[in-house]
Amino acid sequence: MESWSQLLITLVQQNPIETAILLFTVCLLVIVWLRLNKLVKIDLVKDKRDATEKAITYADRFTDTIIPHLRKYKANVFDLAYYDNSFVSDVKGIHNFRYDYPLTRDQVATREDFHVHEALYNLKTIATGIQHGRVDKEVCCKLFGQEFCEAVEVYYDMILHVRKEDSRAYDQVISLYQDWRKKFTKIKPGKSMEYVPEKRMNENPLSI
Incomplete structure (x- = not known):
């Protein structure tokens, strides 16, 4: 932490204008990133x-x-x-x-x-x-x-x-x-029906 502080102090002393611009840019990027992150979350919720x-x-x-x-x-x-x-x-x-x-x-x-x-x-x-x-x-x-x-x-x-x-x-x-x-084990609501053709009118019921 001290090394970063020393580096920052050195930069300010040697290049005060450039350092100020750099710090401002970094802060601006952080703000933009936080804003975009919030918007993305809002969009995801909306979607x-x-x-x-x-x-x-x-x-x-x-x-x-x-x-x-x-x-x-x-x-x-x-x-x-x-x-x-x-x-x-x-x-x-x-x-x-x-x-x-x-x-x-x-x-x-x-x-x-x-x-x-x-x-x-x-x-x-x-x-x-x-x-x-x-x-x-x-x-x-x-x-x-x-x-x-x-x-x-x-x-x-x-x-x-x-x-x-x-x-x-x-x-x-x-x-x-x-x-x-594949998500359902059974679809048909009841026992499967077996199709039986209708009897013809002249058909002997005893022969069925």
């Missing part, structure tokens, strides 16, 4: 708050657009890959997005009657915004991550159907699903 608010906005959008459709869709479309454990596991979720799940024209038409493409568009928009926007992904996951994963699994066969024509379709949805799905 965190904004990211959280955007996450809540996405959660509201998901609740308003996907959840109502998902309930109606599951209640009216019964032959979903979602119910087939060889395609969608209760625990691990979707095995592979490169499978070819065969859908007949009638099955596709039934799904389209319930506006599945509109739901998939909303799902893609939400996923893309979360992946590339300044939004808190963890907050999103906590707010609606499980429901998002369930939606992907319910719409899975139509996602595969679309990806037959465009192999990159819904990449953002799939990426977010794969990131979030």
Whole structure:
């Protein structure tokens, strides 16, 4: 400490003007650094708050657009890959997005009657915004991550159907699903359903 004091005294005695300028510059730099550090902390807090608010906005959008459709869709479309454990596991979720799940024209038409493409568009928009926007992904996951994963699994066969024509379709949805799905041990709310085709009117019930 004494050596620094002696050095400072020597500098003042030998070069008083230059030393004064140097000390003033150092003090100014310290003040600027403290100010910038404070501004950075304020910006970080603001960015965190904004990211959280955007996450809540996405959660509201998901609740308003996907959840109502998902309930109606599951209640009216019964032959979903979602119910087939060889395609969608209760625990691990979707095995592979490169499978070819065969859908007949009638099955596709039934799904389209319930506006599945509109739901998939909303799902893609939400996923893309979360992946590339300044939004808190963890907050999103906590707010609606499980429901998002369930939606992907319910719409899975139509996602595969679309990806037959465009192999990159819904990449953002799939990426977010794969990131979030491992956080949940089980998605399906109850025991997996087994799809049973409706009986034909002229079919003998005793033969079933």
